[in-house]
Amino acid sequence: MPRLFEIFWIFLKLGFTSFGGPAAHLVFFKQTFVEQKNWLNEQQYAQLLALTQLLPGPSSSQMGMAIGFLKQSYSGAIVAWIGFTLPSVLLMACCAVIVQQHAQFFDSALFSTLQSILLAIIIFAFWQMFKSYCKTKFQFTLMCLSTVILILITNTWIQFALIFTTGIFSLFITHHQKIHPPIEQKQNASLFEFSYSNSYIWLIIFLILFFALWLGQLFTSSMLLQSSFDFYKTGSLVFGGGHVVLPMLQQDFVNTGLINHINFELGYMLAQFMPGPLFTFTSYLGAFLPLTDSTILNIGIATIAIFIPSFFFIFAALPYWSKLLENIYIQNMVTYINAVVVGFILSIIVPMAEKSLINIQNILYTFLMLLSLKLKVSIFISVPVILLIHYLSIFIV
Secondary structure (H helix, E strand, O other): OOOHHHHHHHHHHHHHHOOOOHHHHHHHHHHHHHHHOOOOOHHHHHHHHHHHHHOOOOHHHHHHHHHHHHHHHHHHHHHHHHHHHHHHHHHHHHHHHHHHHOHHHOOHHHHHHHHHHHHHHHHHHHHHHHHHHOOOHHHHHHHHHHHHHHHHOOOOOHHHHHHHHHHHHHHHHHHHHOOOOOOOHHHHOOOOOOOOOOHHHHHHHHHHHHHHHHHHHHHOOOHHHHHHHHHHHHHHHOOOOHHHHHHHHHHHHHOOOOOOHHHHHHHHHHHOOOOOOHHHHHHHHHOOOOOOOOHHHHHHHHHHHHHHHHHHHHHHHHHHHHHHHHOHHHHHHHHHHHHHHHHHHHHHHHHHHHHHOOOHHHHHHHHHHHHHHHOOOOHHHHHHHHHHHHHHHHHHO
16 A cells, blocks of 8 residues: 555656646556556546546546545545646746736737637637537537527626536436436446445535635625635536636636736646646636735635535545446436536637637637647647747748
8 A cells, every 4th residue: 555655756746747638647647557556457447537527627636636545545635636736836826926027028919829829729629528528419509508698698607507507407308308327237336445424424515615605705805705716616617628617717707807818818828838737727816816915825725725626526426436427317417517518618719719810820820729739739849839930920020
């Protein structure tokens, strides 16, 4: 059985070297914990992977939490998360300080180019999600409806309302269709031994904290409570991939005027270059929010608030893994919600395209970035090349 420091050290190394987003992270995890360390076998890893795809939150971080939990219980989950997340948190915090102190470097022309590059990244993420989650006409309809609603209504609660309504609607549809689970019980039998006695307590704690933060920000003017609730809510509702945090956080922090769109979009652009989880974008945002007198504390609050729901979900769900995957109500709910959150991404592409695709150069930059993503060219190559073209065009003109 590995000791806590060994768990921390392995995940810290992964945190420094795991570039490429959640899909790449999960490949690195399999190589490390199945092929090299033999902490899990292929079937166990596949079970954990299925569980993390089912739950809201950052799938690769939840996989790390689950592996840590299996080896050293709750403390193992915590140190695994700290190790995997810490490098990205520190890098994003440094980026925030640089942006704050050298904002004048990002002139309007450079920002416009960066915005065109970011637009391509978001369009590519949308297309990948669209292919995975909008395979039927009904899923496509859900995506279109959520897109239109989000464009027309800018209330900060609208995304929560859409996810909640979709979940209730899916239960109603599934009940009347009387669909049976497609996977047999034998195939889903859990390969892990867990204690069921306390798992439900974590779900209760999650709900208590959710409503406590909601009531706190509702009846006070505290930015600390308001922002903590917004991060916590986002961490509780992200289905379908890390890019879904963008429209959610934009609704809560940009549309409300707490963070200007330039700093927000620059941060998200920089997050694409970081190892580890994309959710550490919130560490960057925390540096711009006056939650307390300490910037370091603000970064910590923002980071913990968005990740802590994932701990509750993992601790509550692991003992019930096989039952969750067999439950057709939950399967259909996740399927429908995933289609809706694809609409969340599309709803920010439309206004962003209107702002960034204002000339032939920007259209070219977006096209080049899309092409590089399609051809799987590293962003460490494609982005500098596009920026070089940007500066050469200024010099030539």
